[in-house]
Amino acid sequence: MGGIGKTTLAKKVAIDTKQDNLFHVIVLVEVSKTPDIKNIQQEMGGQLGLKFHDETEGERARALYDQLKKEVAIPEGADNSGEEKKEKKILLILDNIWEKIDLEKVGIPFGDHCRGLKLLLTTRSIHVLTNQMNSHCNFSVGTLTEAETWSLFKSTAGMCIDHPDLKSIAPEVAKECGNMPLAIATIASALKDKGESTWITALKELKNPSVENFDGMVTKEVYTCIMLSYDYLDTELKKIFLLCSRMGCTYDASIRDLFMYGLGLGFFERSNTLEEAQCKVEDLVKKLKDNSLLIDAPNEARESLRHAIHDGERFAMHDVICDVARSIDRQKGNVCNVIDDAIPRSWAKTNILKNYTSITLHNTPEVSKGLRLEFPQLEFFYMKTKDSFSKIADDFFAEMPSLLVLHLIEMNLSPLPTSLGHLVNLQTLCLDACELGDIADIGKLEKLEILSFRGSKIKKLSEEIRQLTGIRLLDLTDCSTLEIIPPKVISCFTQLEALQSSGRLEDST
Structure with a gap:
């Protein structure tokens, strides 16, 4: 989900692999929601020592392709010590992709064409990885544990949380961050060295978020990240997403209830039978999970939706995600x-x-x-x-x-x-x-x-x-x-x- 720390984690991978000499060359490029091939090519070229001026897209692609192939080429012969020279390795990180990236169009060799090149992608949608980029090795980035949350919050907020006036309220504020790194970092930074009254106000806003609160310093960054995910949904998914946030218990909600609500509100008019409507709900919930806007509830029964109305198959909506969804509703x-x-x-x-x-x-x-x-x-x-x-x-x-x-x-x-x-x-x-x-x-x-x-x-x-x-x-x-x-x-x-x-x-x- 937005704000979970994918970019931070990708940068950490780049730093650690460089320190450990796992790769000879490391390139990290921010892609964004609306990918610009020219910008991606220029960013990659700059990190590989190439300078582009008036070249066409195809010319830039060929130059990048040749440079990457050259970097990972296996040199002929042996060095003075008699040891065989090994293939160089390159780590290319494409951060924050929202749709398929045509690697060939950019100028990125892959497969047998360039075995020394490893590609790391970050995205909010598993669909982009598996269906569009054909990635077979994928990792879900979850929220932090409570201990990790408190550790990050303390290190960001600094010594001020040891003040007697804040010792009791600081853990409450940290808890309201929902174990999300971006929320923790943003909120702890905003409250650093602030007085007790500011902390009390922030806690109240976190517990009772409103549109005005999201415009402020405390949660604007997190709100923006999640809003971007919402804006990218189609109309049908937006309606179901907001309906999920209106369910009373979003940390352990029932697909059964969502199914019955949607039927009553006329969301599935194209479904001629309950069976079709049930399958539709299952598909929509899966898509929202794939977009990191819903998550699996603890001990979720992973059975077909045909039985979900009985056994109470569950899903969950992260607290911060739910706050943003409800703020969208309130704006209306x-x-x-x-x-x-x-x-x-x-x-x-x-x-x-x-x-x-x-x-x-x-x-x-x-x-x-x-x-x-x-x-x-x-x-x-x-x-x-x-x-x-x-x-x-x-x-x-x-x-x-x-x-x-x-x-x-x-x-x-x-x-x-x-x-x-x-x-x-x-x-x-x-x-x-x-x-x-x-x-x-x-x-x-x-x-x-x-x-x-x-x-x-x-x-x-x-x-x-x-x-x-x-x-x-x-x-x-x-x-x-x-x-x-x-x-x-x-x-x-x-x-x-x-x-x-x-x-x-x-x-x-």
């Missing part, structure tokens, strides 16, 4: 994520809320029953409170007429808020690990296509849900208290493609 002015904090007081002013299309409330205090929220444009709503089985007001959903996706986790919904029946445009409804009683009002949501009661305490499926003839996926996994499914209710779901129950995903017939 219609998305809000409240994580581990209370609902802002400003929400009491309805004019602030009128343009919101997506809201995530994760580990927030219980919503005040007296708080009336009006979201006329809201399409996505996720909520999980700090206290398990919190209750919400009966009219909570009354002013959300445009809602398409609703996900509530560990809520007490017995009885269901009557306003839930007002969500006539709802496509995806996930009531996971909730306490449920009479669910008859769900039968009013005739546009519903995805319905999940995963892990919820529910005794009976109401007769009224037979009206949901558009249901395509019904998830009853781990509903251990479910005792009654009225006769012919399931058979009324004429569009049903997948029924998940008792730990198995079964195709409906």
Whole structure:
């Protein structure tokens, strides 16, 4: 990912290999997002002792090719000691490539043409290496360990962190850097020799990033790096990337949830079946991982997405990446994520809320029953409170007429808020690990296509849900208290493609 330290590592390789005499010549060239063949050739030529003036691209390429071949040529005969002269070795580092580089066009010999030349490439995309550059020996550069993070932070910030006023806050700031070298170096340098108040402000900004914070000295460099990766995505990947950041638990998120959110929001209209949509999600997540914008979650179940809806295949989004993604959303002015904090007081002013299309409330205090929220444009709503089985007001959903996706986790919904029946445009409804009683009002949501009661305490499926003839996926996994499914209710779901129950995903017939 951007800011992980690939360039620093490449430069370190150049220094160490030179000191160890592993290569006779070392050339390092910065390529960048929009590669300029002329600039690459001139940079290489300068480091090889060539001077270019008015030569054409082809002439520069031939000159570089001849020079590199000359450098690694095996001299004839033997030296005065009688030892056989060995082939010289060259290390050529092309740093920060974003797409295929035509080596021949640049003037770089490769393969059997120049066995003494070793090529080291750095990129944010594994696809560029394997599919475009045909590289077979690739290494993923991960984040630092906590010990490495603290060591780098201390060495960069200097002795000031030993001051009594900073001894407790400095480790917290270092932790908020997300183990990313660029973030650590940038933030530690910015706070070096600053007073306690500056450190406190920086910590607050890191925990609650905003667009304004990213314009400041503390995180601008990291933000710029990650924004560059985002800008390079196509429209479809951008939409999924931002949707990932709206999921409540991004350090261990579920592809199952992403799949259901995307369906509800109409992201996969070209997919005729759930199977096709599942494969699409799998492909998009893989592409984001290949671009270093998503990472594998710990102990991720590496099975096909066909089973992911059941077994909860996971992925993760790095903290700093997520902060940048959410800042992109905030720039649009219609998305809000409240994580581990209370609902802002400003929400009491309805004019602030009128343009919101997506809201995530994760580990927030219980919503005040007296708080009336009006979201006329809201399409996505996720909520999980700090206290398990919190209750919400009966009219909570009354002013959300445009809602398409609703996900509530560990809520007490017995009885269901009557306003839930007002969500006539709802496509995806996930009531996971909730306490449920009479669910008859769900039968009013005739546009519903995805319905999940995963892990919820529910005794009976109401007769009224037979009206949901558009249901395509019904998830009853781990509903251990479910005792009654009225006769012919399931058979009324004429569009049903997948029924998940008792730990198995079964195709409906």
